[in-house]
Amino acid sequence: MQVNAKNYHTIWVHSENKQIVRVIDQRKLPFEFEVVDLYTAADAFEAIRNMTVRGAPLIGVTGAYGIYLGLIGATDLNWRTELLTFAEYLKSARPTAVNLAILIDEMVELLSVCSSRELAYDRALEEADRMKLREIAWSEAIGDFGCELIAEISKRKDDKPVNILTHCNAGWLACIDWGTATAPMYKAFQKQIPIHVWVDETRPRNQGARLTAWELSQEGIPHTVIPDNAGGHLMQHGLVDLCIVGSDRTTSTGDVANKIGTYLKALAAYDNKIPFYVALPSSSIDFTMKDGIKEIPIEQRDTDEVCWMEGQLENGKIGKVRIINEKSPVTNFGFDVTPAKYVTALITERGICKANEEDILNLFPEMRGKINSYTD
Amino acid sequence: MQVNAKNYHTIWVHSENKQIVRVIDQRKLPFEFEVVDLYTAADAFEAIRNMTVRGAPLIGVTGAYGIYLGLIGATDLNWRTELLTFAEYLKSARPTAVNLAILIDEMVELLSVCSSRELAYDRALEEADRMKLREIAWSEAIGDFGCELIAEISKRKDDKPVNILTHCNAGWLACIDWGTATAPMYKAFQKQIPIHVWVDETRPRNQGARLTAWELSQEGIPHTVIPDNAGGHLMQHGLVDLCIVGSDRTTSTGDVANKIGTYLKALAAYDNKIPFYVALPSSSIDFTMKDGIKEIPIEQRDTDEVCWMEGQLENGKIGKVRIINEKSPVTNFGFDVTPAKYVTALITERGICKANEEDILNLFPEMRGKINSYTD
Numbered sequence: 001m002q003v004n005a006k007n008y009h010t011i012w013v014h015s016e017n018k019q020i021v022r023v024i025d026q027r028k029l030p031f032e033f034e035v036v037d038l039y040t041a042a043d044a045f046e047a048i049r050n051m052t053v054r055g056a057p058l059i060g061v062t063g064a065y066g067i068y069l070g071l072i073g074a075t076d077l078n079w080r081t082e083l084l085t086f087a088e089y090l091k092s093a094r095p096t097a098v099n100l101a102i103l104i105d106e107m108v109e110l111l112s113v114c115s116s117r118e119l120a121y122d123r124a125l126e127e128a129d130r131m132k133l134r135e136i137a138w139s140e141a142i143g144d145f146g147c148e149l150i151a152e153i154s155k156r157k158d159d160k161p162v163n164i165l166t167h168c169n170a171g172w173l174a175c176i177d178w179g180t181a182t183a184p185m186y187k188a189f190q191k192q193i194p195i196h197v198w199v200d201e202t203r204p205r206n207q208g209a210r211l212t213a214w215e216l217s218q219e220g221i222p223h224t225v226i227p228d229n230a231g232g233h234l235m236q237h238g239l240v241d242l243c244i245v246g247s248d249r250t251t252s253t254g255d256v257a258n259k260i261g262t263y264l265k266a267l268a269a270y271d272n273k274i275p276f277y278v279a280l281p282s283s284s285i286d287f288t289m290k291d292g293i294k295e296i297p298i299e300q301r302d303t304d305e306v307c308w309m310e311g312q313l314e315n316g317k318i319g320k321v322r323i324i325n326e327k328s329p330v331t332n333f334g335f336d337v338t339p340a341k342y343v344t345a346l347i348t349e350r351g352i353c354k355a356n357e358e359d360i361l362n363l364f365p366e367m368r369g370k371i372n373s374y375t376d
Numbered sequence: 377m378q379v380n381a382k383n384y385h386t387i388w389v390h391s392e393n394k395q396i397v398r399v400i401d402q403r404k405l406p407f408e409f410e411v412v413d414l415y416t417a418a419d420a421f422e423a424i425r426n427m428t429v430r431g432a433p434l435i436g437v438t439g440a441y442g443i444y445l446g447l448i449g450a451t452d453l454n455w456r457t458e459l460l461t462f463a464e465y466l467k468s469a470r471p472t473a474v475n476l477a478i479l480i481d482e483m484v485e486l487l488s489v490c491s492s493r494e495l496a497y498d499r500a501l502e503e504a505d506r507m508k509l510r511e512i513a514w515s516e517a518i519g520d521f522g523c524e525l526i527a528e529i530s531k532r533k534d535d536k537p538v539n540i541l542t543h544c545n546a547g548w549l550a551c552i553d554w555g556t557a558t559a560p561m562y563k564a565f566q567k568q569i570p571i572h573v574w575v576d577e578t579r580p581r582n583q584g585a586r587l588t589a590w591e592l593s594q595e596g597i598p599h600t601v602i603p604d605n606a607g608g609h610l611m612q613h614g615l616v617d618l619c620i621v622g623s624d625r626t627t628s629t630g631d632v633a634n635k636i637g638t639y640l641k642a643l644a645a646y647d648n649k650i651p652f653y654v655a656l657p658s659s660s661i662d663f664t665m666k667d668g669i670k671e672i673p674i675e676q677r678d679t680d681e682v683c684w685m686e687g688q689l690e691n692g693k694i695g696k697v698r699i700i701n702e703k704s705p706v707t708n709f710g711f712d713v714t715p716a717k718y719v720t721a722l723i724t725e726r727g728i729c730k731a732n733e734e735d736i737l738n739l740f741p742e743m744r745g746k747i748n749s750y751t752d
Contacts, residue, residue, distance in 0.1 A: 229637025261605025
């Protein structure tokens with residue numbers, strides 16, 4: 001999508017040196033736009049861990065390129081063992097997003113047939129590129145399916161904008177292009193369906209206020225930033241027509257792990273009879289899990305994310321303020337799980353389905369075997 | 377309660393000059409502890425409007441002292457007319473808290489029998505002091521009743537702490553002493569019932585992170601600050617035993633207006649079968665209203681509260697950072713309304729009652745007439 005009227009992806013191979021993978025440094029947005037070069041698997045690990053890149057689809061693709069970068073530095077003799085080592089290492093960078101583990105496992109399996117490091121290295125680039133293009137295609141398909149939902153609501157709004165609430169950043173910045181939750185918005189906007197987006201600030205890291213608001217403003221989509229606390233009030237007063245959020249991991253039964261606070265918005269949508277959609281590529285469905293609350297690991301992140309608030313100082317530089325007295329302890333859970341019963345439907349790259357195992361498997365029948373093998 | 381091991385109220389008359397009313401400047405907490413002097417009704421108006429003082433009970437008492445300060449500056453000839461003028465003016469400082477209007481109307485009525493400005497001025501001080509002491513007595517009674525609820529839960533916790541979640545600051549800083557939502561916590565702590573408090577940050581003004589956390593740490597009560605988004609996750613995982621929040625205005629039917637985001641926590645408590653209590657003095661019950669969502673006015677506050685985050689810079693000074701790009705619009709609703717069906721019970725100065733008109737009126741039978749006169 002657009003940054004200062006120029007098209008970007010969130011990750012790409014350097015046009016002049018194929019051994020460098022470039023990413024947008026999302027920690028500095030919206031205040032500074034900077035591109036960072038990754039040279040090694042360790043660079044990719046660190047970019048995922050420190051959230052230079054974030055968002056389940058982008059984390060996954062960065063992991064895939066991390067495997068490629070790892071093979072550049074691997075030895076001809078022991079590359080197979082080394083591959084397994086840095087594959088595990090890369091997978092440990094963030095625990096909640098399942099894409100990372102899935103794409104890395106896919107890479108390892110694909111590369112296992114290569115007879116030399118050199119062949120594996122070429123193949124790794126090819127496969128990482130393919131995964132990247134696949135994510136883009138998935139996002140665009142999600143956009144097309146989701147756009148139909150918005151178009152349907154728009155019909156009864158008499159040219160007034162459809163009000164969409166979103167949480168966190170499931171935007172193109174979290175993916176490669178289009179985004180997941182934002183893809184239907186971009187598609188609707190391109191089709192000149194009037195929309196307005198309520199952007200949840202999304203404490204503690206403010207991905208909504210910092211990233212989603214910036215993305216939407218770069219594309220010219222009408223939007224308003226709100227504190228996370230405001231969504232319930234807006235819904236009670238008829239100011240939200242539908243919610244669309246992303247997902248870091250969805251169980252085969254439709255429970256949705258997403259940024260902390262998503263569950264609260266789903267409850268409010270349910271209480272006010274507002275549709276609550278989750279947009280996700282099937283790569284983030286974990287077919288090995290059935291009970292999201294019990295099974296999905298929820299990472300606890302650095303408490304400094306809560307204690308300190310980063311932003312632009314009055315002099316224009318990036319700086320931070322401490323917002324809690326030093327004696328008070330803090331906790332920082334990264335995600336929560338929205339039970340399937342509060343999810344109106346999932347918007348996937350293959351279409352829209354209810355958030356239950358039967359309907360999900362009807363859309364992804366090839367996963368039936370995988371489900372059964374894990375059913376106890 | 378305690379500030380650096382010394383007892384304070386949030387508002388008091390200067391011990392050496394009765395024409396000065398002193399308040400704690402709550403905008404600078406927890407980073408600086410400063411006392412501000414109010415000399416005129418305009419000072420009291422400004423202190424309420426700019427949130428030097430905040431919290432429904434404290435706003436009400438500040439309004440009462442504002443009437444007193446206004447009479448100091450009134451003319452002997454026209455004091456009755458002037459009184460009515462600055463009473464209306466003071467009432468307009470904050471629209472949502474009903475205490476302000478109720479206490480000011482009470483003052484105006486009490487002073488109407490005075491035959492001179494001088495008598496009115498003496499009487500005003502007397503009545504404002506009485507209202508202040510009444511608020512303290514109410515808070516303490518709320519604390520005693522609420523403490524019984526905590527003690528009851530503690531019995532089945534095997535000496536493990538009772539986990540209480542609270543939103544915003546309904547602490548002693550919002551009142552005169554003890555607080556409303558915090559009063560049961562202070563009472564329980566004094567009785568050595570083990571408790572731990574989850575303190576919602578409470579965006580956008582961070583009253584939880586800034587004020588409640590500071591209050592509790594000054595009194596030595598175990599607590600942890602969490603982003604507003606985290607409460608649902610904690611409740612899903614059995615980490616919350618009960619919620620206690622305050623109220624800015626409660627209808628005769630038990631709908632509760634409180635800081636924006638309260639409704640979302642009530643929904644999560646309901647979904648997880650966790651009791652959700654609202655602690656309030658009866659002065660914040662509006663017996664003229666029956667439908668909180670339709671009738672309670674919700675103020676929209678300055679959007680800078682959302683765009684800029686104030687705190688302590690790395691050099692120790694109070695400063696702020698901008699957290700949203702300049703092109704993105706923002707809205708800032710101050711309160712939301714939690715429908716009575718999600719409120720387990722109200723904790724009032726007369727005892728605990730269900731959040732419905734019948735039970736509220738059984739506790740406050742003298743209000744039956746007022747209700748009926750407004751029933752259509």
